[in-house]
Amino acid sequence: MPFALAEQSCVHRTSAESHAIMTANETARAVFGAPPCRNDSAEGGIVPPSSAAERVERDAIVDLASSLIAIPSPSGDELAIMDFVAGWCAAHGIQCERVARDPARPNLVLTIGEPDSGPIVAMNGHLDTVPVSDLAAWRTDPFDPAISDDGTRLYGRGASDMKSSVAVMLSLMALLKDAPLRGQLQTHVVVDEETSGKYGTIFVLDEIAAGRLPRPDYVLIGEKSDLKVRNAERGLVGLAVTCYGRAAHTAAARVTGINAIAKAAKAVLALEEDLDKFHPAVGKPVISINQIQAGIAHNVVPGECTFTIDRRLIPGETAESAAAEIEARLRQVAAEDPEFRYEIVLDPHGDAIPANLTPDDSPLVRALQASVRDVTGTEPEYFVAWAGATDGRFYRLAGIDTVGYGPGGENAHGANEAVFIDDLVTQAKVWATTIARLLAAE
Numbered sequence: 001m002p003f004a005l006a007e008q009s010c011v012h013r014t015s016a017e018s019h020a021i022m023t024a025n026e027t028a029r030a031v032f033g034a035p036p037c038r039n040d041s042a043e044g045g046i047v048p049p050s051s052a053a054e055r056v057e058r059d060a061i062v063d064l065a066s067s068l069i070a071i072p073s074p075s076g077d078e079l080a081i082m083d084f085v086a087g088w089c090a091a092h093g094i095q096c097e098r099v100a101r102d103p104a105r106p107n108l109v110l111t112i113g114e115p116d117s118g119p120i121v122a123m124n125g126h127l128d129t130v131p132v133s134d135l136a137a138w139r140t141d142p143f144d145p146a147i148s149d150d151g152t153r154l155y156g157r158g159a160s161d162m163k164s165s166v167a168v169m170l171s172l173m174a175l176l177k178d179a180p181l182r183g184q185l186q187t188h189v190v191v192d193e194e195t196s197g198k199y200g201t202i203f204v205l206d207e208i209a210a211g212r213l214p215r216p217d218y219v220l221i222g223e224k225s226d227l228k229v230r231n232a233e234r235g236l237v238g239l240a241v242t243c244y245g246r247a248a249h250t251a252a253a254r255v256t257g258i259n260a261i262a263k264a265a266k267a268v269l270a271l272e273e274d275l276d277k278f279h280p281a282v283g284k285p286v287i288s289i290n291q292i293q294a295g296i297a298h299n300v301v302p303g304e305c306t307f308t309i310d311r312r313l314i315p316g317e318t319a320e321s322a323a324a325e326i327e328a329r330l331r332q333v334a335a336e337d338p339e340f341r342y343e344i345v346l347d348p349h350g351d352a353i354p355a356n357l358t359p360d361d362s363p364l365v366r367a368l369q370a371s372v373r374d375v376t377g378t379e380p381e382y383f384v385a386w387a388g389a390t391d392g393r394f395y396r397l398a399g400i401d402t403v404g405y406g407p408g409g410e411n412a413h414g415a416n417e418a419v420f421i422d423d424l425v426t427q428a429k430v431w432a433t434t435i436a437r438l439l440a441a442e
């Protein structure tokens with residue numbers, strides 16, 4: 001059989017044929033299938049037959065994902081799984097560099113292709129997970145990967161967030177390592193996504209900024225996105241609002257006391273609302289009052305009450321514009337209550353992040369959207385969901401075009417976490433076709 005495939009792959013194409021991009025298979029064939037009429041690859045097998053998308057193997061992805069799930073890797077304890085991936089690279093002849101702020105928490109940068117011959121496309125995925133906190137609620141052992149009876153789901157800690165997607169990336173590296181690429185394909189396998197990113201993607205980007213690693217032109221993020229295109233992410237800013245009253249003995253509450261908790265309650269009710277704005281790539285902004293602090297004793301009217309606001313920003317909004325809206329709301333409250341006094345502190349924890357967007361006309365977004373059409377036969381949709389941030393934001397903030405496209409799944413961070421296996425296959429085909437478009441060898 002392999003020889004039959006090899007023969008097939010040796011049909012030389014005219015350049016007109018190779019540019020007629022109509023389907024996923026044809027696109028990938030035009031790039032990777034450029035007849036590798038040799039059978040002398042490193043492993044002595046047959047070099048890429050027809051196309052990358054066609055050669056995506058469901059079982060290989062599930063096997064690799066299962067191997068990753070079987071190695072526990074909560075944030076801070078990622079060494080064993082990174083050693084496994086480094087060993088896997090060695091076995092597959094894939095260049096693998098350790099990039100570490102702390103040698104016990106290494107990131108791996110995998111590279112194939114031809115340097116200085118075209119753009120660099122990097123895939124990014126994290127292998128740290130949240131810990132298992134509710135073992136009794138799991139139907140299977142979280143570190144003993146299991147497939148559902150109907151074959152649709154792979155269960156285990158990290159199955160959805162996001163070891164299976166990293167398995168897709170590794171499979172594509174193995175699939176394309178002998179393909180003629182104009183440029184390079186990398187995978188940034190990182191630690192520390194679930195906590196700060198400081199040891200993970202942020203450190204990789206620091207090394208890129210320092211010139212110690214090549215700077216990718218395009219980045220693909222494999223976090224769960226239900227097979228929808230995620231070219232933007234909400235930003236966030238925190239605000240602390242302190243309402244002032246006048247402390248007093250409870251007995252004098254209606255005489256000299258002004259209850260700061262009651263004042264804050266008015267402010268909270270004025271602010272907790274559905275925000276009537278929308279960005280097509282990311283959806284609505286969010287406001288949520290998540291902490292409140294007041295009172296020194298059960299028999300003292302509180303003189304101060306502080307609450308914190310978590311405000312998620314959409315493209316077009318800034319920390320300042322969101323603060324101005326909040327202040328306008330509080331002024332309305334003050335207009336109706338002469339005793340309402342308050343103070344706002346913007347970004348009290350210094351962790352504000354702007355909304356970040358890779359525009360629709362980026363070659364990366366276009367290539368991904370076209371590949372979704374090719375592979376699925378459907379129009380690509382934006383990932384407009386109530387989702388948190390990914391490491392994609394760090395690449396965007398560094399000025400690198402970045403788009404997310406990952407599988408669907410369920411119960412990430414919870415019991416019975418699972419990924420949808422069919423989605424992994426679709427993701428692999430869409431990414432293979434996207435990479436083909438960006439790293440065409442002709």
Ligand SMILES: [Zn+2]
Nearest residue numbers: 161162193223
């Ligand atoms: Zn994740």
